[in-house]
Amino acid sequence: MSWDEDGTPHPLALRRTGRSELEPDRLPEMRELEVLGWEPAPEDLRWVFLPYVWPPADRTWIPDRSTHWAVDTALDGHGHITGVECAPLPEPDLRDLDREADEALAALGLPPRPRGRLWLLRPVGPFTTLGALLDHLDGLAAAGAVAARPSEAFLALARTELAALAAPEER
Template identity: 75%
Template sequence: MSRDSRDAPGPWDAAGPADAAGSWDEDGPPHPLALRRTGRSEQEPDRLPEVRELEVLGWEPAPEELAWVFLPYVWPPADRTWIPDRSTHWAVDTRLDGHGHVTGVEATPLAEAELHDLDRETEELLDALGLPHRPPGRLWLLRPIGPYPAVGAFLDHLRSVARERGIEFRASPELLSLTRAELATLTGSGPP
């Protein structure tokens, strides 16, 4: 995919000086497309209009699997960005009759406390990896790198290499190290 001036790396992509260790872009602003929208949306994260617009430009939401909790942190700064998370996370209560038929469905937004509980597992995994916690309220998007046409293709490659090396597929120092090494090879930045 070719990149044009609307999609060229800019201050919203950079984490400052090259940081082989990683960064959450703590002081970096969100992608400019996110600045056109404000306020809470009742849509789920992947349904937000700004996410859809960025997908057209080649960005992909960072994977939600806990094994990749660190991925935006180590992804090359020019190929990662974030937008404010103005989505709503829903709790869905489904009622069934005695035959297993749905008799009612009620969806209610999760409260802040419940959202924090969801983040706790992520924070615990990052602590175990020796990484700082993610800044709150962000949705991360990544662009494919190297010869991989999609972020998922690169992750499939990592899973394959991990399997060959006997690395268990879970958020671990070994998977983090492998990911950093493979990214460094692809970006030509040398060993992490």
């Protein structure tokens, strides 16, 4: 298991460089990979470890050249929107997001994620979508009385099941 620290991004990502004002899910390379069966790794903190334990043949990453936006909405006394301002999320706020993930990973005994990556995963085993596979992991956790949150027990359950699903069938 690793973050593939020395690995290279998916080849489709190499055609594009530079910062984009698009959000991560709107990047052209993200959309191209989704057409090929890749799905963005979930952003929910309970899945923060997922790319680390995902079978290497079914995970990839692209450089994060997106912009994360802060949206401020002004309302009048009646709850009607009177103005909306969008601005790139300041660097300290981005570091806060990374720190929260790094703290959760450290509590699991895992190293921090490499910076500047957007992870994509392909479903393994009989599952056709990432959502279906995550539901399966949630079901296994519930059946085993394991809380579906970042914990050593949930990490071990996910790691074991993903390895089993990715293993070639024995004949």
